[in-house]
Amino acid sequence: MTTTSPPTRLHSFKPINFAFGVAGLAxxxxxxxxxxxxxxxxxxxxxxxxxxxxQMWPLNFPAVPRLLDQLWITFLMAICGxxxxxxxxxxxxxxxxxxxxxxxxxxxxxxxxISFCRTVPDLIWALIFVIVVGLGPIAGALAIMMDSxxxxxxxxxxxxxxxxxxxxxxxxxxxxxxxxxxxSVVLPSAMPAFTSDALFAMEKAxxxxxxxxxxxxxxxxxxxxxxxxxxxxxxxxMIILLIFCLVVAVEQVSNRLRGAIIGGH
Amino acid sequence: xxxKSLSLTFANGLKLFDGIDFSVDEGERVAIIGRNxxxxxxxxxxxxxxxxxxxSEGEWLYGEPxxxxxxxxxxxLLCQVGFIHQRHNLVPRATALTNVIHGxxxxxxxxxxxxxxxxxxxHLRDEGMELLERVGLADRALNRASALSGGQSQRVAIARAxxxxxKLVIADEPVASLDPVAGEEVMELFSRLVAEQNSTLIFVxxxxxxxxxxxxxxxGVRDGRIDLDCAADAKSIEELGNIYGDNDDDDD
Numbered sequence: 252m253t254t255t256s257p258p259t260r261l262h263s264f265k266p267i268n269f270a271f272g273v274a275g276l277a278x279x280x281x282x283x284x285x286x287x288x289x290x291x292x293x294x295x296x297x298x299x300x301x302x303x304x305x306q307m308w309p310l311n312f313p314a315v316p317r318l319l320d321q322l323w324i325t326f327l328m329a330i331c332g333x334x335x336x337x338x339x340x341x342x343x344x345x346x347x348x349x350x351x352x353x354x355x356x357x358x359x360x361x362x363x364x365i366s367f368c369r370t371v372p373d374l375i376w377a378l379i380f381v382i383v384v385g386l387g388p389i390a391g392a393l394a395i396m397m398d399s400x401x402x403x404x405x406x407x408x409x410x411x412x413x414x415x416x417x418x419x420x421x422x423x424x425x426x427x428x429x430x431x432x433x434x435s436v437v438l439p440s441a442m443p444a445f446t447s448d449a450l451f452a453m454e455k456a457x458x459x460x461x462x463x464x465x466x467x468x469x470x471x472x473x474x475x476x477x478x479x480x481x482x483x484x485x486x487x488x489m490i491i492l493l494i495f496c497l498v499v500a501v502e503q504v505s506n507r508l509r510g511a512i513i514g515g516h
Numbered sequence: 517x518x519x520k521s522l523s524l525t526f527a528n529g530l531k532l533f534d535g536i537d538f539s540v541d542e543g544e545r546v547a548i549i550g551r552n553x554x555x556x557x558x559x560x561x562x563x564x565x566x567x568x569x570x571x572s573e574g575e576w577l578y579g580e581p582x583x584x585x586x587x588x589x590x591x592x593l594l595c596q597v598g599f600i601h602q603r604h605n606l607v608p609r610a611t612a613l614t615n616v617i618h619g620x621x622x623x624x625x626x627x628x629x630x631x632x633x634x635x636x637x638x639h640l641r642d643e644g645m646e647l648l649e650r651v652g653l654a655d656r657a658l659n660r661a662s663a664l665s666g667g668q669s670q671r672v673a674i675a676r677a678x679x680x681x682x683k684l685v686i687a688d689e690p691v692a693s694l695d696p697v698a699g700e701e702v703m704e705l706f707s708r709l710v711a712e713q714n715s716t717l718i719f720v721x722x723x724x725x726x727x728x729x730x731x732x733x734x735x736g737v738r739d740g741r742i743d744l745d746c747a748a749d750a751k752s753i754e755e756l757g758n759i760y761g762d763n764d765d766d767d768d
Contacts, residue, residue, distance in 0.1 A: 421605035421673075424566065425680055426594035426622040434631040435618050439609045 307488035314486050315493075318474060322493050324388055325470030326501075328463075329456035332392040336399020336456075337449050343404050344433070348411035350419060351433050362408075369401025373459045377468040388469030395456045395463070402452050410444035411437045443512050450505040457501045461494050517684065517716070524562045532558060533740050542683075545707075545717040547731035547748065549724060549760045554737045556720040557602070557688045564597065564686070565590055595622040598677030598715070600687040600706070604669040608662035612653060612672045615661055616644040619679025647675040651705060667698030674706050678713060685710050687719035691726070699723075703730060724753050724761060736760050 343361055345351050352358035376394035384390050411433075418436045427435070438445075464472015471490055478487040518539040524532045532555050540546050550556045561567050565583050585593075598619070606615045613633040620640050621630045630636045633644065648654045651671040653664075661669060670690060677685060690706060691699030707730040710717045721727045727734055728748050736744030736759065744751075744759070 415608075417601070417603055417605040418607045421599070421601060421676075422618065424564075424594060424599040424601075425597070425619065425677075426591040427618075428591060428626060430626075431621060431629060431631070434629070435610070435621065436607050439607055439632075442609065 303484060306482075306484040309485060310489045310492065311483070311486040312489070314489060318471065318486075318490055318493055321471040321474050322497055325391075325460045325464065325472070326457065326497060328388045328391045328468075328470050329395060329453065329460040332395025332460070333399050333449070333453045333456045335392065335396040336403055336452060339396070339400050340403035340407050341445075343400070344407045344411050344437075345429065347404060347408040348437070349408075350412055350414070350416070351429055351437065353429065361404075365401055365404035365408075367401070368397050369405065371397070371401075373398040373463065374466060377463040377466050381467045386467040386469070391460055391463040391468030391470060394468060395459060398459060399452045399456060402455065403448055406448040406451075407441075407445055410441040410448065413444075414440045446512050447509050450509050454498075454502055454505050458498055461498075519563045522559075522563055524558065524567060531740070533562065536740075536742060538735060538742055538745065540716060540718060542716055543714060545710075545730065545732045546719075546735060547727035547733070548718065548720045548735045548737060549722075549727050549744075549756065550737035551760055552722070554760075555740060556722075556737050559737060560686055560688060560718065560720060564594070564599075591622075595680065596683045598680045598682030598685040600670075600673055600677050600685065600690045600719075602689045602692050604661075604666075604673040604693075606661035606664075606669055606672055606676070609660055611658050611660055612648060612664065613641070613644050613657040615672050616647055616675045616679050617641070619676040620644070622680060644675075644679060647678055648672070650709060651675045665698075666694050667702055670694060670698075670702050671705065674702070674709065678709055681713070682715055684716045684718070687717070689720050689722055692722060724756050728753055728756070 343365065346353070346357050346361040347365060349358065352361075373394050376397045377390060380390035380393040384393065414437050418440070419432050422432050422436055460468075460470055461472045461475075464470040464474070465476045467473065471494060475487060475490045475494075478484070478490060520537050522536040523534050526532065536559065548556045548559065558567065565585070606612075607618070610618075611633060614631075617630055617633050617636050617640055620636075620643070624630075630640060633641060636644070645654060645657060648657055651674055653668060653671055653675075656664060656668065661672065664672065670693075674690075687706065691702050694702060703726055707717075717731075719731070731748045734744065734746055734748050734751070734756070735742050736756070738744075738760070
């Protein structure tokens with residue numbers, strides 16, 4: 252029999268960890284209190300939900316041709332916004348990626364701009380562009396563009412930084428400039444990652460473009476808001492179903508393309 | 517080319533080189549030898565101004581200094597130096613022909629650049645194909661570099677360096693990553709092509725028979741200084757091996 256006694260049960264116990272645990276629990280309780288969370292109140296909403304679902308049936312099929320038009324505009328809005336985001340993000344990489352930037356201060360400034368684009372929610376960008384360019388899909392496309400710059404600027408830069416330094420050094424050693432390194436080494440090497448990121452941005456943009464309509468940025472979202480406001484729940488349900496189909500279709504196509512690109516790589 | 521008072525001090529204050537002098541005449545073929553870690557590759561990189569903390573009062577091509585000059589001027593000088601790395605350092609997703617054509621981009625004014633064979637003018641594509649033919653890889657022109665073997669990749673890297681039409685070719689252990697048979701083939705080809713272009717050649721070699729066979733002159737690096745500067749045939753491989761060979765040289 253061993254004479255060594257077992258270690259204490261709470262051998263990793265530290266007062267600071269305990270304090271963080273208690274603080275986290277207190278924050279959680281305070282949060283539920285602040286939103287006046289009441290499970291019985293939620294259960295009381297059950298019959299109202301059933302009534303709403305009943306009002307959504309039968310779906311408004313005659314409105315489908317008109318809704319498909321709006322859905323198409325929503326999709327095109329996402330395509331335009333993402334494409335503009337890609338076109339603007341690519342040159343930003345030359346300044347934001349550590350291996351390509353001319354100076355750390357330039358990198359800091361460009362990275363800050365990219366972070367700003369990302370941290371402002373797309374709904375806020377949409378509100379701003381609705382004021383600037385008026386109601387309609389252009390405001391939505393510009394909002395998606397800003398959001399895509401924030402997303403793609405970060406991911407394109409990170410993908411550039413992850414590329415093998417050997418070929419980059421070879422181009423520098425033969426007197427190549429930063430632009431030469433970017434165009435001849437980084438861009439072709441990081442292309443699969445760039446394409447994959449751009450497809451993610453596209454999926455994200457399609458989902459966002461639906462919501463943007465709620466604040467007047469055009470597309471199917473505007474139709475959804477009008478239907479809800481006018482209690483036309485059967486039309487709203489049809490819109491939700493069409494949005495679901497669009498998002499799933501875009502995700503499927505995007506997944507297949509991504510698989511083909513990564514597989515080809 | 518004249519390297520004068522080359523020094524290199526690391527961030528921790530350690531001096532690797534202090535006042536190294538050597539010169540290489542036009543058309544000469546010079547091998548730099550030394551034990552592992554003697555600083556052979558670092559010496560070349562420092563002389564080219566590629567290591568930030570290095571200093572020298574020397575002159576490179578056309579009497580131009582390589583240190584204390586602007587980045588733009590250094591790039592202009594480096595355009596005339598074909599550098600062949602230990603590892604081929606090709607762009608893996610680019611084709612062999614595109615990689616070769618990359619060598620030509622620095623021959624032109626920065627406002628005209630060629631980054632891909634598909635967009636290159638016809639005369640550059642022809643020149644690239646001719647070089648690929650000379651290194652025996654014309655039939656692999658449209659293969660991605662990632663699909664080539666180590667020896668084939670290093671041959672493409674040689675073609676890329678020659679595409680620069682360099683006045684000086686610098687090779688940092690060009691066959692170190694290859695098996696002995698491929699290494700011998702590549703070294704033979706490399707030496708012949710450089711001679712055909714009348715370029716000056718400086719190569720670092722860990723393999724003493726290569727140094728003796730392919731160079732006119734040998735520089736030996738030991739303890740951070742050049743302590744041997746002689747004609748390639750002045751010393752036998754055994755003599756060189758006793759001073760500059762590593763214990764693992766038996767398999768060379």
